[in-house]
Amino acid sequence: MKVEGFKTPMVNPYRNQQMKIDQTKQASQMKTDKLEISSEAKKLSATSPVETERQQRVQQLKAQVQSGEYQVDAKTLASNMLSYFNK
Secondary structure, X not given: OOOOXXXXXXXXXXXXXXXXXXXXXXXHHHOOOXXXXXXXXXXXXXXXXXXXXXXXXXXXXXXXXXXXXXOOOHHHHHHHHHHHHOO
């Protein structure tokens, strides 16, 4: 019996594996993200000296409140509230 027309497919496992690796490399190169920060945004993100001083003052006040040393002058507070709301 003679069988004709039957050809074995070319099998090259190394080539198939290399093609898969190449495809994943191409896919990863295409999906890269890029981020650029403008100089204005860099200036805004930098901490200002006023902000630093304010944070230090807040920390001092927190420490005074927790230790019980912070005292509020009621007359000064009331006059400041009245001047604020009368504006």
